[in-house]
Amino acid sequence: MASIKDVAELAGVSRATVSRVLNETGQIKETTRERVHKAMKKLNYRPNPLARSLATSSSNTVGLVVTSYRGSFFSELMAEVQEAMDQQEKFLLVSRGKRSRESEQLAIQRLKDMRCDGLILHARNLYDEELIELAGEATPFIILDRQVVGLEDRCVAFEHAEAGKLAVNHLIAHGHRKIACLAGPRERLTAQLRFRGYEQALREHHIELDESLVAEADYDRTGGYHAMAEILAKHPDITAVYSCSEEMCVGAFDLFRERSMTVPGDISMVSFDSVSICTMLRPAVTTVHFPIKEMAAQASEALSGLMNHQPLPTLETFKPELRPRESVRTLK
Template sequence: MSTIKDVAALAGVSFTTVSHVLNDTRPVSADARRRVLAAVEEIGYLPSAVARSLRKSETKIIGVLVPNVQNPFFAELVCGVEECCRLAGYSVFLCNSDNDPKRQQQYMRTLLEKRIDGLLLASAGDAASLAKIFKLASVPAVTVDRLVPGARADRVSVHNQAGAHAAVAHLLELGHRHIGCISGPAEFEVAIERVEGWRQALLERGITPQEGWLVESDFSSAGGYEAVRALLRKHPEITAVFAGNDMMAMGGLRAAAELGRKVPEQLSIVGFDDIELSSFVYPALTTVGCSIKELGREAARVLLDRIDNPGAPLKDVLLTPRLVVRESSAARA
């Protein structure tokens, strides 16, 4: 492996001159700069990122921790984060906790040990353990759609309750009165807020949600499939379903087909998030959400701003989701 001294020897300059050219720390003549850059190109010299990070106290690396990379929501989110960070000269280290609290803690520690310049956390659960790690770390941080008690971190989130309310209000306007809800795990803040939006919309129309209309699931398509099957078998009066995310709603489309409930003629289904895939399933899914990539870009912008301005007041950015009406919802027959 070539070294800075090899570059200096080939260029006919001192290794300190090479350092000044590569790090732009002192003016160097145009001729010397040209010879140094030519030598770097010829021998394929790569500066030590470790040495640079120790010298400048920065690594130009952003750590991103998500709970499930198989979920298209997080894949789209990370694409937005990476795009913004790349344009700002940062690389992204992505860690997938696979919904395992212990693995999440391990990755948090690993990222912090790698001296990342900032942390973007898009995860759920185990808030107490995360809070302990945050207290030990002074790294700038942003959380997506969640609060970590006691952590000094900015937050970028979607207005989950308003989005769920808009989805259910849409179904109510179509004449549905028996509207079930498939929620994510009850310990997740996102799931709680979306259930509250469902309940609030019904109560405002004078409809009391019946016991059994709410079924808890796990934000997966398989979970949504099982939950909608159970809901429709126990409560055949249900004519519409609000699912806490698009993945569960897609599972619900399959369950409805197997049970002989045509969508949307006999059953309307509405999701949440507006992932890209939701417009390509059949029937195309009615949903609520913001641009997920833009959510990722906004979270990255807030984090980069925190890195540049560590003493600025904390931000709590709230994005308002919009209703996207497609083929899976229709007026009650």
Template sequence: MASIKEVAALAGVNRSTVSRIINGEGSFRSDTKRRVEEAMAQLDYRPSAIARSLAKSHSNMIGLMVTYYTGGFFGQMMNQVQLELDVQNKFLLTAQGHHSADGEKKAIEKFKDLRCDGFILHSRYLSDEELIALSKTKTPFVLLDRYIEEIKQQCVTFDHQKASALATSYLLERGHTNIGCITGPLGRVSSQIRLTGYKNAIAEKGIALNPDYIVEGDYELDSGYEAMAQLMSLEQKPTALFSTGEEMTRGIMKYCYEHQIRCPEDISIISYDSVNSCRGLYPQVTTLDFPISDMAHEAVLLLNAQLKDQSSEQGQLSVSPRIQEGNSVINRA
């Protein structure tokens, strides 16, 4: 690979001249600039992006940290952020948090070492205090799908409480009063928020909450299967079910198939579905769809504002879900 020294020698100029032309600094005679550009082309010289960032104090690189690469949500998020950055001629650098606070710290350090201009973080394991401390270092970053009051102006979230209330109300409006809810791990704030939306919708209708109808899962297929088995063992079974995770819904539908439970005749189902993974199920499940493209767009806009030192004083940006009707809910009204 050619070096800047070789380019300078071929063009008949010194290395500092080549460096300044590459970085767009200063003005030069047209023939000098032409000789340098021709030498670069002849030698197939490609300037180091990192070296240029050192000279310019910005790299045009944005770091995106996700929990892991294999999840449908994270794959779509990476794709949508990349599309947003392509329009701005910026580069995307990704890293995984590997389901641990240590993994998330290493990802952020990687972004710093490679001089990313800013970060978009989907952090599940770093504490609120650690993320607040990061904000105090003046490092530009946006937090995805998580709300922290002290840095709310850096948060872009899905409105999970509204989503859960919307799903539960959809069932209530169709005459269902015995409604089960399969949650995610209740040790997570996001799972508690989803459960709160369900409870609020039930309470607003003046219906007594049945704690037996609330079953904790872990967002994985097997937990949906096991939770459905628990609900079906009740003497008074629910006529409708709200699943807060699409993989759990796949487990629910598997249980129904294996035990000859008809949907929606025997039980109606509405589900979270952030990545359209419920579309292959039969019957077609009525879902809460979350516009990942909207979240990516808002995150990039918010980060750009920070990079331009145009910090917002407003609260967090919240992206609302939409109900996509399928054939899994029967009207009993």
């Protein structure tokens, strides 16, 4: 395996000159730079990224904290950030925060220990105060899908409550009043906000909230199946369902097929949707779209600016978009 010494000897320069060419530091004549690159190519020399990071005080890596590696939502999130980092020729390190504050703390510390140049945090359980304290440290970061008072310039957020309200208002506008809710775990802020939208829509239309029409699940397919079964066992006469995630919506559809229930003939459905799952169901499901791909792209761009000491742009709070399809029946 060729070394930096071999490159220097073939190019007829010092090892320090080769290092300056690799790290793009100092003044180097273009002819010298070309000789070094030709020597590297001839010897098939690949620079050691660890040595390079020590020389430049940059690891050339970006860290991403996610709750889970599973599910279409996190796949879309990680893929978008990876694409952005590829364009910037940076390595992406992903650490799983799981579902607790302690796990998120550990995930962030691991990435800091790896000397990441910057972080994107999809952290659901850390206290606001902890994130504010983290902002006082040297490693720049952007917060994804969360609004923290005092760190608004670092937050790429989404109006979850407004999205939930939009979904339930759509069902009410089509004559539905007994509307079930497949809710996320209500210890999570986003789940609280999505449920708040459900409450607000009912209240504004003078429909009493019935907690027995609500069942919690962990945003996954199996949870959606069991939550839907729980609600139907108590209320077989419901006419519509608001699902707080696309994975839970799929689980509900599994149950409907088992019971030969049709959508929207027997029951109408509106769901959150961050990818294209709801368009693949039959019938295609009306959704409020959660634009995680666009949000991840903006977070990546903003972090790049921070790492390059550029002024932060005004970050967007993304608005929900209703996408009507074939899953809602109008009641007479």
